[in-house]
Amino acid sequence: MPSKHPSRQEMPCQDPGERIGNFNEVALGFSENHARLEASRCLNCKNTPCIDGCPVGIDIRAFLTFVVEGEFKRALEIIKEKNTLPAITGRVCPQEMQCEAVCTLGKVKNGTPLAIGSVERFIADWNAMHDTGVVIETPPRTGIEIAVIGSGPAGLTAAGELARLGHEVTVFEAFHRAGGVLVYGIPEFRLPKDVLEREIEFLENLGVRIELDTVVGKTVEIQELLDDGFKAVFIGTGAGLPRFLGIPGEGLVGVYSANEFLTRTNLMKAYNFPEYDTPISVGRHVSVIGGGNVAMDSARTALRLGADTVTVFYRRTVKEMPARSAEIDHAIEEGIQFRFLRNPVALIGNEENRLVSMKLQEMTLGCLDASGRASCEPVEGKFEKVDTDMVIIAIGSDVNTICTSSTCNIETGRRGRIVAMDASQRTTMEGVFAAGDAVTGGATVISAMGDAKKAAKEIHEYITSGTSSNETSS
Numbered sequence: 418m419p420s421k422h423p424s425r426q427e428m429p430c431q432d433p434g435e436r437i438g439n440f441n442e443v444a445l446g447f448s449e450n451h452a453r454l455e456a457s458r459c460l461n462c463k464n465t466p467c468i469d470g471c472p473v474g475i476d477i478r479a480f481l482t483f484v485v486e487g488e489f490k491r492a493l494e495i496i497k498e499k500n501t502l503p504a505i506t507g508r509v510c511p512q513e514m515q516c517e518a519v520c521t522l523g524k525v526k527n528g529t530p531l532a533i534g535s536v537e538r539f540i541a542d543w544n545a546m547h548d549t550g551v552v553i554e555t556p557p558r559t560g561i562e563i564a565v566i567g568s569g570p571a572g573l574t575a576a577g578e579l580a581r582l583g584h585e586v587t588v589f590e591a592f593h594r595a596g597g598v599l600v601y602g603i604p605e606f607r608l609p610k611d612v613l614e615r616e617i618e619f620l621e622n623l624g625v626r627i628e629l630d631t632v633v634g635k636t637v638e639i640q641e642l643l644d645d646g647f648k649a650v651f652i653g654t655g656a657g658l659p660r661f662l663g664i665p666g667e668g669l670v671g672v673y674s675a676n677e678f679l680t681r682t683n684l685m686k687a688y689n690f691p692e693y694d695t696p697i698s699v700g701r702h703v704s705v706i707g708g709g710n711v712a713m714d715s716a717r718t719a720l721r722l723g724a725d726t727v728t729v730f731y732r733r734t735v736k737e738m739p740a741r742s743a744e745i746d747h748a749i750e751e752g753i754q755f756r757f758l759r760n761p762v763a764l765i766g767n768e769e770n771r772l773v774s775m776k777l778q779e780m781t782l783g784c785l786d787a788s789g790r791a792s793c794e795p796v797e798g799k800f801e802k803v804d805t806d807m808v809i810i811a812i813g814s815d816v817n818t819i820c821t822s823s824t825c826n827i828e829t830g831r832r833g834r835i836v837a838m839d840a841s842q843r844t845t846m847e848g849v850f851a852a853g854d855a856v857t858g859g860a861t862v863i864s865a866m867g868d869a870k871k872a873a874k875e876i877h878e879y880i881t882s883g884t885s886s887n888e889t890s891s
C-alpha cells in the first residue's frame with residue numbers, strides 16, 4: 418500500500434570519491450521539481466510548530482505554499498521578511514535541531530520531517546539565478562548613523578535590519594573580507610563564497626556601508642565612534658580566539674588550532690595554491706581533536722589538501738557530537754575515521770621538534786551535565802599512543818576582547834563574553850548593544866542572527882524614542 422505521506426526528497430550530492438579531490442560544493446541543491454515535491458508534503462498544520470522552531474520566526478508554512486504553486490519570488494519575499502541571509506541559513510543551519518525537529522511529518526510513525534532547509538536554499542538560489550531582483554521596501558532615510566562592529570552573521574543581520582528601518586549603517590570589519598566565520602571558517606565546499614557575496618551585495622543595495630581592515634579597539638575606539646556622531650553601536654565581534662588543550666607538546670611543528678588552519682585555507686585561499694601564494698603544509702596522518710562543525714570542517718579540509726588518513730578523536734561518542742548530522746554523514750562517506758572516547762594528554766615530538774605521535778587517554782561516559790549531554794571521565798591507567806604528523810585542535814573558541822578592552826564601560830563575564838541583557842541585548846555602556854558569539858560564546862549562525870534582530874529592534878527604539886538604553890529596556 419503506498420504511504421500516506423510521500424517520502425522526503427534527498428539532497429543530491431557530489432560523489433564522495435570525486436569530491437575529496439576538489440573544493441566545490443558537496444550538496445548540489447534541489448531542482449525545481451524536487452523543491453515543489455518536497456514542499457507539497459507540508460501538512461499545513463494550524464499550530465505551525467516549524468515557525469516556533471525557527472529562531473528568527475520565518476513563516477515556513479506560507480513560503481512552502483508559494484513553492485508548491487511555483488511562486489518562487491513570493492516565497493523569497495516571505496523569507497526575507499524575517500531572514501536576510503537565506504542562501505546561507507539554508508545551507509548551514511542545524512535544521513534537525515530546530516524547525517525540522519518539530520515538524521509534524523517527523524512525528525508520525527516512520528515519518529521524516531520536511532526538508533525545510535533544502536527548500537529554503539532552493540528558493541534563495543533560484544531567485545539569484547533568475548535575477549528576480551526581490552526588493553525590500555524601506556521607509557524614507559532617517560539620516561541617523563549607526564555603527565556595527567564585525568561583519569559575521571550577527572553584524573550583517575543587525576546592519577540589514579537597521580538599514581531596512583531607514584537608518585545609515587556603517588559596518589567596521591577587522592579582516593580584509595566581510596562575512597566573519599562564513600568567510601574565514603566554513604569551507605568553500607559547504608558554503609561557496611559567491612553565495613555569501615550575493616547576500617552581502619543585497620545588504621549593500623539596502624544602503625549598508627562596509628569598512629574593511631578596521632580593528633575597533635585599535636584603529637578606532639567605541640567611544641570615538643559615539644563622539645563622531647554614531648547614535649548607537651552594535652557589537653558582533655564573535656568568538657574567534659582558539660582554545661587549546663593545555664597539554665605538553667602544543668608548541669610542536671605540525672600542531673594547529675582549527676582557527677588558524679581554516680583561516681589559512683579559506684580566507685588566504687591556501688587550497689588554491691599556486692594561484693594564491695599562501696600554501697599550507699598538511700601532514701600524511703592528520704588527527705583532529707573535537708566533535709563539532711569546526712572539527713568536521715577541519716578534517717574534510719585536510720583530506721582535500723592531500724592527507725593520506727584523517728582521524729577525528731572525540732572524548733564522547735557519536736551521539737554527543739555537536740556537529741550537524743549532515744556533516745558527520747558526509748565526513749564518514751568521504752573516508753574520515755572516527756575514534757570515540759579518546760582524549761589527548763600529550764603531543765610527542767622528535768629531535769627537530771616536529772610532531773610524531775600523540776598519547777591518548779581512554780574516556781568513559783558519566784552522568785548527564787546541565788545541558789543534558791553525557792559528561793565524560795578518564796578511565797584510570799588506560800592510555801594508548803598513535804602515530805600522527807599533524808594535529809588540528811578544534812575544541813571551541815573564546816571571545817577576543819580587543820574591541821571591548823579599549824573601554825572600561827562594557828562589562829564582560831566568563832571567558833571574555835560581553836554581558837548583554839537577554840531581552841534587549843544592551844550592554845552596560847549607554848548606546849551600545851551586542852549579540853552573537855561575542856555574547857553567547859560559540860553557537861550557531863541562526864542564533865547569532867536571532868539575537869541581532871532583537872538588538873536592532875531595540876536600537877531603533879532607543880534612537881527614535883530619545884530615551885537612554887537603560888530606560889528603553891526596563
Ligand SMILES: Cc1cc2nc3c(=O)[nH]c(=O)nc-3n(C[C@H](O)[C@H](O)[C@H](O)COP(=O)(O)OP(=O)(O)OC[C@H]3O[C@@H](n4cnc5c(N)ncnc54)[C@H](O)[C@@H]3O)c2cc1C
Nearest residue numbers: 567569570571591597598602633655710853854860861862
Ligand atoms: C569552522 C566553523 C564552522 C561552523 N559551522 C556552522 C554551521 O554549520 N552551522 C551553524 O549554524 N554554525 C556554524 N558555526 C558557528 C557560527 O559560524 C557562529 O556561531 C557564527 O558565525 C557567529 O556569528 P557572529 O556574527 O557572532 O561572529 P563571527 O561570525 O565570528 O563574526 C565576527 C566578525 O567580527 C570581526 N571582528 C572581531 N573583532 C573585531 C574588532 N575588534 N573590530 C572589527 N571587527 C572585529 C571578525 O573579524 C568577524 O568577521 C561554525 C563555526 C566555525 C568556526
